[in-house]
Amino acid sequence: MVHSMTGFGKGVCELPNKKISIEIKSLNSKQLDLNTRVPNLYREKEIEIRNKVGKKLVRGKVDVSFYVEAASSDKITKVNQQVIKDYYAQLKEVSTNLGLSENTDFLKVIMPLPDTVKVELAELDEQEWKAIAQAIDAAIDDITLFRQSEGKALEVDIRHRITTIDGLLQEVPKYETQRIDKIRNRIKENLEEIALQTQADENRFEQEIIFYLEKLDITEEKVRLSNHLKYFIETLESSDVVGKKLGFITQEIGREINTLGSKANDADLQKIVIRMKDELEKIKEQILNIL
Structure with a gap:
Protein backbone atom coordinates (compact mmCIF):
# COMPACT_ATOMS: atom_id res chain seq x y z
CA MET A 1 0.00 0.00 0.00
CA VAL A 2 1.28 3.43 -0.95
CA HIS A 3 1.82 5.87 1.92
CA SER A 4 2.25 9.61 1.52
CA MET A 5 5.05 11.37 3.39
CA THR A 6 2.70 14.24 4.20
CA GLY A 7 0.63 13.84 7.35
CA PHE A 8 -0.46 15.01 10.79
CA GLY A 9 -1.11 13.03 13.95
CA LYS A 10 -2.00 13.88 17.54
CA GLY A 11 -2.05 12.05 20.85
CA VAL A 12 -3.24 13.40 24.22
CA CYS A 13 -2.14 12.31 27.68
CA GLU A 14 -4.35 13.32 30.65
CA LEU A 15 -2.47 13.22 33.97
CA PRO A 16 -3.72 14.26 37.45
CA ASN A 17 -1.85 17.58 37.40
CA LYS A 18 -1.21 18.18 33.70
CA LYS A 19 -2.36 17.61 30.16
CA ILE A 20 0.20 16.79 27.46
CA SER A 21 -0.57 16.95 23.73
CA ILE A 22 1.88 15.35 21.31
CA GLU A 23 1.67 16.51 17.69
CA ILE A 24 3.57 14.95 14.78
CA LYS A 25 3.75 16.66 11.39
CA SER A 26 5.56 15.37 8.31
CA LEU A 27 6.40 16.61 4.83
CA ASN A 28 8.30 15.02 1.95
CA SER A 29 12.08 14.63 2.16
CA LYS A 30 14.75 12.43 0.57
CA GLN A 31 15.47 10.79 3.91
CA LEU A 32 14.30 10.94 7.53
CA ASP A 33 14.77 14.46 8.89
CA LEU A 34 13.45 14.30 12.46
CA ASN A 35 13.14 17.35 14.74
CA THR A 36 11.80 17.29 18.31
CA ARG A 37 10.51 20.00 20.64
CA VAL A 38 10.47 18.35 24.05
CA PRO A 39 10.20 20.01 27.51
CA ASN A 40 13.33 19.77 29.67
CA LEU A 41 11.66 17.28 32.03
CA TYR A 42 11.47 14.71 29.20
CA ARG A 43 14.85 15.41 27.56
CA GLU A 44 16.32 12.20 28.93
CA LYS A 45 13.76 10.30 26.82
CA GLU A 46 14.53 12.12 23.56
CA ILE A 47 16.54 9.25 22.02
CA GLU A 48 13.70 6.84 22.86
CA ILE A 49 11.21 9.26 21.22
CA ARG A 50 13.35 9.60 18.09
CA ASN A 51 13.77 5.81 17.78
CA LYS A 52 10.05 5.20 18.27
CA VAL A 53 9.00 7.79 15.68
CA GLY A 54 11.78 7.03 13.18
CA LYS A 55 11.09 3.29 13.20
CA LYS A 56 7.43 3.79 12.22
CA LEU A 57 7.57 6.84 9.92
CA VAL A 58 10.81 5.82 8.11
CA ARG A 59 11.14 8.84 5.82
CA GLY A 60 10.14 12.50 5.55
CA LYS A 61 10.71 15.82 7.29
CA VAL A 62 9.10 15.03 10.66
CA ASP A 63 8.44 17.45 13.53
CA VAL A 64 7.48 16.11 16.98
CA SER A 65 6.14 18.71 19.43
CA PHE A 66 5.05 18.45 23.08
CA TYR A 67 2.48 20.95 24.42
CA VAL A 68 2.07 20.91 28.21
CA GLU A 69 -0.77 22.42 30.23
CA ALA A 70 0.26 22.03 33.87
CA ALA A 71 -1.22 23.12 37.21
CA SER A 72 2.31 23.53 38.57
CA SER A 73 5.74 24.02 37.09
CA ASP A 74 8.21 21.17 36.58
CA LYS A 75 10.82 23.46 38.11
CA ILE A 76 11.31 23.42 41.89
CA THR A 77 12.59 26.69 43.38
CA LYS A 78 14.47 26.54 46.69
CA VAL A 79 16.00 29.26 48.86
CA ASN A 80 19.68 28.53 49.44
CA GLN A 81 19.79 29.21 53.18
CA GLN A 82 23.50 28.58 53.67
CA VAL A 83 24.47 31.10 50.99
CA ILE A 84 22.09 33.70 52.48
CA LYS A 85 23.60 33.13 55.98
CA ASP A 86 27.11 33.64 54.60
CA TYR A 87 26.07 36.85 52.81
CA TYR A 88 24.35 38.07 55.97
CA ALA A 89 27.36 37.40 58.21
CA GLN A 90 29.65 39.29 55.83
CA LEU A 91 27.26 42.22 55.41
CA LYS A 92 26.66 42.38 59.17
CA GLU A 93 30.41 42.58 59.78
CA VAL A 94 30.79 45.34 57.16
CA SER A 95 27.83 47.21 58.68
CA THR A 96 29.35 47.06 62.17
CA ASN A 97 32.75 48.22 60.93
CA LEU A 98 31.20 51.16 59.12
CA GLY A 99 28.84 52.06 61.97
CA LEU A 100 25.73 51.70 59.83
CA SER A 101 22.22 51.63 61.23
CA GLU A 102 21.03 48.39 62.81
CA ASN A 103 17.74 48.78 60.96
CA THR A 104 19.27 48.01 57.56
CA ASP A 105 17.12 45.51 55.58
CA PHE A 106 19.84 43.00 54.74
CA LEU A 107 17.46 40.57 52.99
CA LYS A 108 16.56 43.21 50.41
CA VAL A 109 20.28 43.53 49.64
CA ILE A 110 21.07 39.81 49.79
CA MET A 111 18.28 38.21 47.70
CA PRO A 112 19.34 39.73 44.32
CA LEU A 113 22.87 38.40 44.86
CA PRO A 114 24.04 35.25 42.97
CA ASP A 115 23.07 31.74 44.15
CA THR A 116 20.58 32.84 46.83
CA VAL A 117 17.88 30.88 44.99
CA LYS A 118 18.40 27.59 43.22
CA VAL A 119 16.09 26.02 40.64
CA GLU A 120 15.90 22.25 40.31
CA LEU A 121 14.03 20.21 37.73
CA ALA A 122 11.49 17.74 39.04
CA GLU A 123 12.40 14.12 38.45
CA LEU A 124 10.51 12.24 35.74
CA ASP A 125 8.06 9.73 37.13
CA GLU A 126 8.22 6.44 35.20
CA GLN A 127 4.46 5.87 35.49
CA GLU A 128 3.93 9.31 33.99
CA TRP A 129 6.31 8.45 31.16
CA LYS A 130 4.44 5.23 30.37
CA ALA A 131 1.27 7.28 29.87
CA ILE A 132 3.14 9.75 27.66
CA ALA A 133 4.69 6.92 25.61
CA GLN A 134 1.17 5.63 24.92
CA ALA A 135 0.17 9.11 23.72
CA ILE A 136 3.20 9.14 21.39
CA ASP A 137 2.11 5.77 19.99
CA ALA A 138 -1.39 7.17 19.46
CA ALA A 139 0.04 10.17 17.57
CA ILE A 140 2.14 7.83 15.40
CA ASP A 141 -0.92 5.67 14.63
CA ASP A 142 -2.90 8.82 13.80
CA ILE A 143 -0.34 10.18 11.35
CA THR A 144 0.08 6.71 9.81
CA LEU A 145 -3.65 6.59 9.03
CA PHE A 146 -3.40 10.10 7.57
CA ARG A 147 -0.48 9.01 5.38
CA GLN A 148 -2.40 5.94 4.22
CA SER A 149 -5.39 8.07 3.24
CA GLU A 150 -3.17 10.53 1.35
CA GLY A 151 -1.34 7.59 -0.24
Missing part, protein backbone atom coordinates in the same frame (compact mmCIF):
# COMPACT_ATOMS: atom_id res chain seq x y z
CA LYS A 152 -4.58 6.13 -1.62
CA ALA A 153 -5.36 9.42 -3.38
CA LEU A 154 -1.83 9.55 -4.81
CA GLU A 155 -2.06 5.94 -6.00
CA VAL A 156 -5.34 6.55 -7.83
CA ASP A 157 -3.89 9.56 -9.64
CA ILE A 158 -0.61 7.83 -10.54
CA ARG A 159 -2.36 4.68 -11.79
CA HIS A 160 -4.53 6.82 -14.03
CA ARG A 161 -1.49 8.54 -15.51
CA ILE A 162 0.43 5.27 -16.05
CA THR A 163 -2.67 3.86 -17.78
CA THR A 164 -2.77 6.99 -19.96
CA ILE A 165 0.88 6.51 -21.00
CA ASP A 166 0.18 2.84 -21.76
CA GLY A 167 -2.84 3.86 -23.84
CA LEU A 168 -0.71 6.33 -25.79
CA LEU A 169 1.85 3.56 -26.37
CA GLN A 170 -0.91 1.42 -27.90
CA GLU A 171 -1.57 4.22 -30.40
CA VAL A 172 2.00 4.18 -31.72
CA PRO A 173 1.69 1.16 -34.13
CA LYS A 174 -1.04 2.78 -36.24
CA TYR A 175 1.39 5.57 -37.17
CA GLU A 176 4.42 3.34 -37.78
CA THR A 177 3.54 2.06 -41.28
CA GLN A 178 2.76 5.49 -42.66
CA ARG A 179 5.86 6.83 -40.88
CA ILE A 180 8.13 4.28 -42.59
CA ASP A 181 6.49 4.96 -45.97
CA LYS A 182 6.95 8.71 -45.55
CA ILE A 183 10.65 8.29 -44.67
CA ARG A 184 11.22 5.83 -47.56
CA ASN A 185 9.51 8.15 -50.09
CA ARG A 186 11.36 11.20 -48.81
CA ILE A 187 14.74 9.49 -49.14
CA LYS A 188 13.82 8.11 -52.59
CA GLU A 189 12.74 11.54 -53.84
CA ASN A 190 15.98 13.09 -52.62
CA LEU A 191 18.06 10.38 -54.25
CA GLU A 192 16.11 10.64 -57.49
CA GLU A 193 17.02 14.29 -57.65
CA ILE A 194 20.66 13.35 -57.17
CA ALA A 195 20.29 10.57 -59.77
CA LEU A 196 19.45 13.13 -62.42
CA GLN A 197 22.97 14.43 -62.04
CA THR A 198 24.78 11.13 -61.43
CA GLN A 199 24.27 7.38 -61.80
CA ALA A 200 22.84 5.75 -58.61
CA ASP A 201 23.37 2.10 -57.66
CA GLU A 202 19.96 0.51 -56.92
CA ASN A 203 21.44 -2.15 -54.64
CA ARG A 204 23.34 0.45 -52.66
CA PHE A 205 20.16 2.51 -52.46
CA GLU A 206 18.23 -0.40 -50.88
CA GLN A 207 21.07 -1.08 -48.46
CA GLU A 208 21.09 2.55 -47.33
CA ILE A 209 17.29 2.53 -46.92
CA ILE A 210 17.45 -0.59 -44.74
CA PHE A 211 20.31 0.84 -42.66
CA TYR A 212 18.49 4.13 -42.14
CA LEU A 213 15.17 2.50 -41.24
CA GLU A 214 16.92 0.17 -38.75
CA LYS A 215 18.31 3.22 -36.98
CA LEU A 216 14.77 4.62 -36.72
CA ASP A 217 13.16 1.34 -35.63
CA ILE A 218 11.37 1.77 -32.28
CA THR A 219 10.36 -1.85 -31.58
CA GLU A 220 12.82 -2.26 -28.70
CA GLU A 221 11.79 1.04 -27.13
CA LYS A 222 8.11 0.05 -27.24
CA VAL A 223 8.81 -3.33 -25.61
CA ARG A 224 11.03 -1.83 -22.88
CA LEU A 225 8.56 0.97 -22.18
CA SER A 226 5.71 -1.52 -21.88
CA ASN A 227 7.76 -3.64 -19.45
CA HIS A 228 8.70 -0.60 -17.36
CA LEU A 229 5.03 0.41 -17.09
CA LYS A 230 4.07 -3.09 -15.91
CA TYR A 231 6.93 -3.14 -13.40
CA PHE A 232 5.86 0.28 -12.13
CA ILE A 233 2.36 -1.02 -11.33
CA GLU A 234 3.78 -4.18 -9.70
CA THR A 235 6.00 -2.01 -7.48
CA LEU A 236 3.10 0.31 -6.69
CA GLU A 237 1.18 -2.68 -5.33
CA SER A 238 4.08 -3.83 -3.15
CA SER A 239 3.79 -3.66 0.65
CA ASP A 240 7.33 -2.27 0.94
CA VAL A 241 8.45 1.36 1.09
CA VAL A 242 8.49 2.09 -2.63
CA GLY A 243 8.94 5.86 -3.14
CA LYS A 244 12.60 5.77 -4.16
CA LYS A 245 12.14 2.65 -6.27
CA LEU A 246 9.27 4.23 -8.18
CA GLY A 247 11.53 7.23 -8.78
CA PHE A 248 14.16 5.00 -10.39
CA ILE A 249 11.55 3.30 -12.59
CA THR A 250 10.22 6.67 -13.81
CA GLN A 251 13.76 7.53 -14.87
CA GLU A 252 13.85 4.41 -17.04
CA ILE A 253 10.39 5.19 -18.44
CA GLY A 254 11.61 8.69 -19.26
CA ARG A 255 14.64 7.34 -21.14
CA GLU A 256 12.47 5.15 -23.39
CA ILE A 257 10.01 7.98 -24.06
CA ASN A 258 12.90 10.32 -24.94
CA THR A 259 14.35 7.72 -27.32
CA LEU A 260 10.94 7.31 -28.95
CA GLY A 261 10.86 11.05 -29.47
CA SER A 262 14.36 11.20 -30.96
CA LYS A 263 13.57 8.35 -33.39
CA ALA A 264 9.99 9.38 -34.19
CA ASN A 265 10.71 11.50 -37.24
CA ASP A 266 6.95 11.95 -37.53
CA ALA A 267 4.66 14.76 -36.36
CA ASP A 268 1.90 12.44 -35.06
CA LEU A 269 4.34 10.33 -33.06
CA GLN A 270 5.95 13.46 -31.64
CA LYS A 271 2.55 14.58 -30.35
CA ILE A 272 2.11 11.23 -28.60
CA VAL A 273 5.58 11.50 -27.07
CA ILE A 274 4.84 15.02 -25.77
CA ARG A 275 1.65 13.79 -24.12
CA MET A 276 3.59 10.90 -22.55
CA LYS A 277 6.19 13.32 -21.19
CA ASP A 278 3.49 15.55 -19.73
CA GLU A 279 1.93 12.62 -17.85
CA LEU A 280 5.34 11.39 -16.68
CA GLU A 281 6.27 14.80 -15.24
CA LYS A 282 3.06 14.82 -13.21
CA ILE A 283 3.85 11.31 -11.97
CA LYS A 284 7.32 12.45 -10.88
CA GLU A 285 5.79 15.32 -8.89
CA GLN A 286 3.45 12.90 -7.11
CA ILE A 287 6.21 10.40 -6.37
CA LEU A 288 8.09 13.08 -4.42
CA ASN A 289 5.35 12.70 -1.77
CA ILE A 290 5.40 8.90 -1.63
CA LEU A 291 7.09 7.15 1.30
Whole structure:
Protein backbone atom coordinates (compact mmCIF):
# COMPACT_ATOMS: atom_id res chain seq x y z
CA MET A 1 0.00 0.00 0.00
CA VAL A 2 1.28 3.43 -0.95
CA HIS A 3 1.82 5.87 1.92
CA SER A 4 2.25 9.61 1.52
CA MET A 5 5.05 11.37 3.39
CA THR A 6 2.70 14.24 4.20
CA GLY A 7 0.63 13.84 7.35
CA PHE A 8 -0.46 15.01 10.79
CA GLY A 9 -1.11 13.03 13.95
CA LYS A 10 -2.00 13.88 17.54
CA GLY A 11 -2.05 12.05 20.85
CA VAL A 12 -3.24 13.40 24.22
CA CYS A 13 -2.14 12.31 27.68
CA GLU A 14 -4.35 13.32 30.65
CA LEU A 15 -2.47 13.22 33.97
CA PRO A 16 -3.72 14.26 37.45
CA ASN A 17 -1.85 17.58 37.40
CA LYS A 18 -1.21 18.18 33.70
CA LYS A 19 -2.36 17.61 30.16
CA ILE A 20 0.20 16.79 27.46
CA SER A 21 -0.57 16.95 23.73
CA ILE A 22 1.88 15.35 21.31
CA GLU A 23 1.67 16.51 17.69
CA ILE A 24 3.57 14.95 14.78
CA LYS A 25 3.75 16.66 11.39
CA SER A 26 5.56 15.37 8.31
CA LEU A 27 6.40 16.61 4.83
CA ASN A 28 8.30 15.02 1.95
CA SER A 29 12.08 14.63 2.16
CA LYS A 30 14.75 12.43 0.57
CA GLN A 31 15.47 10.79 3.91
CA LEU A 32 14.30 10.94 7.53
CA ASP A 33 14.77 14.46 8.89
CA LEU A 34 13.45 14.30 12.46
CA ASN A 35 13.14 17.35 14.74
CA THR A 36 11.80 17.29 18.31
CA ARG A 37 10.51 20.00 20.64
CA VAL A 38 10.47 18.35 24.05
CA PRO A 39 10.20 20.01 27.51
CA ASN A 40 13.33 19.77 29.67
CA LEU A 41 11.66 17.28 32.03
CA TYR A 42 11.47 14.71 29.20
CA ARG A 43 14.85 15.41 27.56
CA GLU A 44 16.32 12.20 28.93
CA LYS A 45 13.76 10.30 26.82
CA GLU A 46 14.53 12.12 23.56
CA ILE A 47 16.54 9.25 22.02
CA GLU A 48 13.70 6.84 22.86
CA ILE A 49 11.21 9.26 21.22
CA ARG A 50 13.35 9.60 18.09
CA ASN A 51 13.77 5.81 17.78
CA LYS A 52 10.05 5.20 18.27
CA VAL A 53 9.00 7.79 15.68
CA GLY A 54 11.78 7.03 13.18
CA LYS A 55 11.09 3.29 13.20
CA LYS A 56 7.43 3.79 12.22
CA LEU A 57 7.57 6.84 9.92
CA VAL A 58 10.81 5.82 8.11
CA ARG A 59 11.14 8.84 5.82
CA GLY A 60 10.14 12.50 5.55
CA LYS A 61 10.71 15.82 7.29
CA VAL A 62 9.10 15.03 10.66
CA ASP A 63 8.44 17.45 13.53
CA VAL A 64 7.48 16.11 16.98
CA SER A 65 6.14 18.71 19.43
CA PHE A 66 5.05 18.45 23.08
CA TYR A 67 2.48 20.95 24.42
CA VAL A 68 2.07 20.91 28.21
CA GLU A 69 -0.77 22.42 30.23
CA ALA A 70 0.26 22.03 33.87
CA ALA A 71 -1.22 23.12 37.21
CA SER A 72 2.31 23.53 38.57
CA SER A 73 5.74 24.02 37.09
CA ASP A 74 8.21 21.17 36.58
CA LYS A 75 10.82 23.46 38.11
CA ILE A 76 11.31 23.42 41.89
CA THR A 77 12.59 26.69 43.38
CA LYS A 78 14.47 26.54 46.69
CA VAL A 79 16.00 29.26 48.86
CA ASN A 80 19.68 28.53 49.44
CA GLN A 81 19.79 29.21 53.18
CA GLN A 82 23.50 28.58 53.67
CA VAL A 83 24.47 31.10 50.99
CA ILE A 84 22.09 33.70 52.48
CA LYS A 85 23.60 33.13 55.98
CA ASP A 86 27.11 33.64 54.60
CA TYR A 87 26.07 36.85 52.81
CA TYR A 88 24.35 38.07 55.97
CA ALA A 89 27.36 37.40 58.21
CA GLN A 90 29.65 39.29 55.83
CA LEU A 91 27.26 42.22 55.41
CA LYS A 92 26.66 42.38 59.17
CA GLU A 93 30.41 42.58 59.78
CA VAL A 94 30.79 45.34 57.16
CA SER A 95 27.83 47.21 58.68
CA THR A 96 29.35 47.06 62.17
CA ASN A 97 32.75 48.22 60.93
CA LEU A 98 31.20 51.16 59.12
CA GLY A 99 28.84 52.06 61.97
CA LEU A 100 25.73 51.70 59.83
CA SER A 101 22.22 51.63 61.23
CA GLU A 102 21.03 48.39 62.81
CA ASN A 103 17.74 48.78 60.96
CA THR A 104 19.27 48.01 57.56
CA ASP A 105 17.12 45.51 55.58
CA PHE A 106 19.84 43.00 54.74
CA LEU A 107 17.46 40.57 52.99
CA LYS A 108 16.56 43.21 50.41
CA VAL A 109 20.28 43.53 49.64
CA ILE A 110 21.07 39.81 49.79
CA MET A 111 18.28 38.21 47.70
CA PRO A 112 19.34 39.73 44.32
CA LEU A 113 22.87 38.40 44.86
CA PRO A 114 24.04 35.25 42.97
CA ASP A 115 23.07 31.74 44.15
CA THR A 116 20.58 32.84 46.83
CA VAL A 117 17.88 30.88 44.99
CA LYS A 118 18.40 27.59 43.22
CA VAL A 119 16.09 26.02 40.64
CA GLU A 120 15.90 22.25 40.31
CA LEU A 121 14.03 20.21 37.73
CA ALA A 122 11.49 17.74 39.04
CA GLU A 123 12.40 14.12 38.45
CA LEU A 124 10.51 12.24 35.74
CA ASP A 125 8.06 9.73 37.13
CA GLU A 126 8.22 6.44 35.20
CA GLN A 127 4.46 5.87 35.49
CA GLU A 128 3.93 9.31 33.99
CA TRP A 129 6.31 8.45 31.16
CA LYS A 130 4.44 5.23 30.37
CA ALA A 131 1.27 7.28 29.87
CA ILE A 132 3.14 9.75 27.66
CA ALA A 133 4.69 6.92 25.61
CA GLN A 134 1.17 5.63 24.92
CA ALA A 135 0.17 9.11 23.72
CA ILE A 136 3.20 9.14 21.39
CA ASP A 137 2.11 5.77 19.99
CA ALA A 138 -1.39 7.17 19.46
CA ALA A 139 0.04 10.17 17.57
CA ILE A 140 2.14 7.83 15.40
CA ASP A 141 -0.92 5.67 14.63
CA ASP A 142 -2.90 8.82 13.80
CA ILE A 143 -0.34 10.18 11.35
CA THR A 144 0.08 6.71 9.81
CA LEU A 145 -3.65 6.59 9.03
CA PHE A 146 -3.40 10.10 7.57
CA ARG A 147 -0.48 9.01 5.38
CA GLN A 148 -2.40 5.94 4.22
CA SER A 149 -5.39 8.07 3.24
CA GLU A 150 -3.17 10.53 1.35
CA GLY A 151 -1.34 7.59 -0.24
CA LYS A 152 -4.58 6.13 -1.62
CA ALA A 153 -5.36 9.42 -3.38
CA LEU A 154 -1.83 9.55 -4.81
CA GLU A 155 -2.06 5.94 -6.00
CA VAL A 156 -5.34 6.55 -7.83
CA ASP A 157 -3.89 9.56 -9.64
CA ILE A 158 -0.61 7.83 -10.54
CA ARG A 159 -2.36 4.68 -11.79
CA HIS A 160 -4.53 6.82 -14.03
CA ARG A 161 -1.49 8.54 -15.51
CA ILE A 162 0.43 5.27 -16.05
CA THR A 163 -2.67 3.86 -17.78
CA THR A 164 -2.77 6.99 -19.96
CA ILE A 165 0.88 6.51 -21.00
CA ASP A 166 0.18 2.84 -21.76
CA GLY A 167 -2.84 3.86 -23.84
CA LEU A 168 -0.71 6.33 -25.79
CA LEU A 169 1.85 3.56 -26.37
CA GLN A 170 -0.91 1.42 -27.90
CA GLU A 171 -1.57 4.22 -30.40
CA VAL A 172 2.00 4.18 -31.72
CA PRO A 173 1.69 1.16 -34.13
CA LYS A 174 -1.04 2.78 -36.24
CA TYR A 175 1.39 5.57 -37.17
CA GLU A 176 4.42 3.34 -37.78
CA THR A 177 3.54 2.06 -41.28
CA GLN A 178 2.76 5.49 -42.66
CA ARG A 179 5.86 6.83 -40.88
CA ILE A 180 8.13 4.28 -42.59
CA ASP A 181 6.49 4.96 -45.97
CA LYS A 182 6.95 8.71 -45.55
CA ILE A 183 10.65 8.29 -44.67
CA ARG A 184 11.22 5.83 -47.56
CA ASN A 185 9.51 8.15 -50.09
CA ARG A 186 11.36 11.20 -48.81
CA ILE A 187 14.74 9.49 -49.14
CA LYS A 188 13.82 8.11 -52.59
CA GLU A 189 12.74 11.54 -53.84
CA ASN A 190 15.98 13.09 -52.62
CA LEU A 191 18.06 10.38 -54.25
CA GLU A 192 16.11 10.64 -57.49
CA GLU A 193 17.02 14.29 -57.65
CA ILE A 194 20.66 13.35 -57.17
CA ALA A 195 20.29 10.57 -59.77
CA LEU A 196 19.45 13.13 -62.42
CA GLN A 197 22.97 14.43 -62.04
CA THR A 198 24.78 11.13 -61.43
CA GLN A 199 24.27 7.38 -61.80
CA ALA A 200 22.84 5.75 -58.61
CA ASP A 201 23.37 2.10 -57.66
CA GLU A 202 19.96 0.51 -56.92
CA ASN A 203 21.44 -2.15 -54.64
CA ARG A 204 23.34 0.45 -52.66
CA PHE A 205 20.16 2.51 -52.46
CA GLU A 206 18.23 -0.40 -50.88
CA GLN A 207 21.07 -1.08 -48.46
CA GLU A 208 21.09 2.55 -47.33
CA ILE A 209 17.29 2.53 -46.92
CA ILE A 210 17.45 -0.59 -44.74
CA PHE A 211 20.31 0.84 -42.66
CA TYR A 212 18.49 4.13 -42.14
CA LEU A 213 15.17 2.50 -41.24
CA GLU A 214 16.92 0.17 -38.75
CA LYS A 215 18.31 3.22 -36.98
CA LEU A 216 14.77 4.62 -36.72
CA ASP A 217 13.16 1.34 -35.63
CA ILE A 218 11.37 1.77 -32.28
CA THR A 219 10.36 -1.85 -31.58
CA GLU A 220 12.82 -2.26 -28.70
CA GLU A 221 11.79 1.04 -27.13
CA LYS A 222 8.11 0.05 -27.24
CA VAL A 223 8.81 -3.33 -25.61
CA ARG A 224 11.03 -1.83 -22.88
CA LEU A 225 8.56 0.97 -22.18
CA SER A 226 5.71 -1.52 -21.88
CA ASN A 227 7.76 -3.64 -19.45
CA HIS A 228 8.70 -0.60 -17.36
CA LEU A 229 5.03 0.41 -17.09
CA LYS A 230 4.07 -3.09 -15.91
CA TYR A 231 6.93 -3.14 -13.40
CA PHE A 232 5.86 0.28 -12.13
CA ILE A 233 2.36 -1.02 -11.33
CA GLU A 234 3.78 -4.18 -9.70
CA THR A 235 6.00 -2.01 -7.48
CA LEU A 236 3.10 0.31 -6.69
CA GLU A 237 1.18 -2.68 -5.33
CA SER A 238 4.08 -3.83 -3.15
CA SER A 239 3.79 -3.66 0.65
CA ASP A 240 7.33 -2.27 0.94
CA VAL A 241 8.45 1.36 1.09
CA VAL A 242 8.49 2.09 -2.63
CA GLY A 243 8.94 5.86 -3.14
CA LYS A 244 12.60 5.77 -4.16
CA LYS A 245 12.14 2.65 -6.27
CA LEU A 246 9.27 4.23 -8.18
CA GLY A 247 11.53 7.23 -8.78
CA PHE A 248 14.16 5.00 -10.39
CA ILE A 249 11.55 3.30 -12.59
CA THR A 250 10.22 6.67 -13.81
CA GLN A 251 13.76 7.53 -14.87
CA GLU A 252 13.85 4.41 -17.04
CA ILE A 253 10.39 5.19 -18.44
CA GLY A 254 11.61 8.69 -19.26
CA ARG A 255 14.64 7.34 -21.14
CA GLU A 256 12.47 5.15 -23.39
CA ILE A 257 10.01 7.98 -24.06
CA ASN A 258 12.90 10.32 -24.94
CA THR A 259 14.35 7.72 -27.32
CA LEU A 260 10.94 7.31 -28.95
CA GLY A 261 10.86 11.05 -29.47
CA SER A 262 14.36 11.20 -30.96
CA LYS A 263 13.57 8.35 -33.39
CA ALA A 264 9.99 9.38 -34.19
CA ASN A 265 10.71 11.50 -37.24
CA ASP A 266 6.95 11.95 -37.53
CA ALA A 267 4.66 14.76 -36.36
CA ASP A 268 1.90 12.44 -35.06
CA LEU A 269 4.34 10.33 -33.06
CA GLN A 270 5.95 13.46 -31.64
CA LYS A 271 2.55 14.58 -30.35
CA ILE A 272 2.11 11.23 -28.60
CA VAL A 273 5.58 11.50 -27.07
CA ILE A 274 4.84 15.02 -25.77
CA ARG A 275 1.65 13.79 -24.12
CA MET A 276 3.59 10.90 -22.55
CA LYS A 277 6.19 13.32 -21.19
CA ASP A 278 3.49 15.55 -19.73
CA GLU A 279 1.93 12.62 -17.85
CA LEU A 280 5.34 11.39 -16.68
CA GLU A 281 6.27 14.80 -15.24
CA LYS A 282 3.06 14.82 -13.21
CA ILE A 283 3.85 11.31 -11.97
CA LYS A 284 7.32 12.45 -10.88
CA GLU A 285 5.79 15.32 -8.89
CA GLN A 286 3.45 12.90 -7.11
CA ILE A 287 6.21 10.40 -6.37
CA LEU A 288 8.09 13.08 -4.42
CA ASN A 289 5.35 12.70 -1.77
CA ILE A 290 5.40 8.90 -1.63
CA LEU A 291 7.09 7.15 1.30
